[in-house]
Amino acid sequence: MKKINLVFENEAGTKTEVMEFDLYDHPTVDKVCQLLELTKDTSRLAGRIDVRRRHDGATTLSYAQELNQVIDQINELDEDCQIPSTLLLDLNIAPHEQVDKLNRLHEIFQLYSEKYGTHVNETQSLLERVNILVHLMEAAPVEIDQVFVVAKQSGAIPRSFDIDMTDEDHMLRMPHALWGVLEMDYATIGKDIGACYWTDDSDLIIRGEHRQQLKLTPGVAVNFMVGPDHAPTPKMDNDKISEFYTWCESKNLGNYIDYTSPEYRLGRLRLGQITKDYTMSDILDLSLYFPHIKEIVVL
Secondary structure, X not given: OOEEEEEEEOOOOOOEEEEEEEEOOOHHHHHHHHHHHHHHOOOEEEEXXXXXXXXXXXXXXXXXHHHHHHHHHHHHHOOOOOOOHHHOXXXXXXXXXXXXXXXXXXHHHXXXXXXXXXOOOHHHHHHHHXXXXXXXXXXXXXXXXXXXXXXXXXXXXXXXXXXEOOHHHHOOEXXXXXXXXXXXXXXXXXXXXXXXXXXXXHHHHHOOOOOOOOEOOOEEEEEEEOOHHHOOOHHHHHHHHXXXXXXXXXXXXXXXOOOOOHHHXXXXXXXXXEOOOOOHHHXXXXXXXXXXXXXXXXX
């Protein structure tokens, strides 16, 4: 059986910790592994660990305050981006209840990045932070423990390797897992219709501004929310897919897209699942003592 190890490193760079995943036996998973191996020697690893703790000061209120501060910074720079003051979050209302503002802020990030590119100036970097803060706030109505890990190899992909996703590839997607499932990184600027479903953002689809993931990418992500009892089950997955189609029908999205097409399938491409029985406390400790991602290893 193939495996992927994520290698975490401590702040001093003197110790490492390995998180191991058993991979599913599927041709699409094999393609992603091959892509990871082909790009490894010519890539630098970009890693991110987003941590939200239920009992510390990083509450959704503090995220909302930071978001408003970042918006002010962007407007002061005035690099062809002015965010209306009407999109500042109301600090007396839970951020997830201000979904229209969050959706609009995500759209500003998307359109600016598509127009100018990524890592081009300070405004785009600040908009990246806006995007992360929006994702941290939009889905959770209460303070929860969560660790979200992303590791991606950014480098040249051999032209001989076909990264266009097939219908079979798309059909390996399943609803975004809340515990211990290794997924292929989204690596696409903008929201697909699955993300629009989570945030009830049908207007973006109607305007044709959704962005589906159409390419295989040499990157992985894994989510840990609340605890291992949140690991997906076939019933949970099927129920969520059914809810997704009901939402699409209720919004009359069939007038704009064929939402039953494989490329619009709900979720992320699942690669495998974690082998160790971690608790939420274990994951939080790991992110504290090993805050950097050093390597993706395919075994």
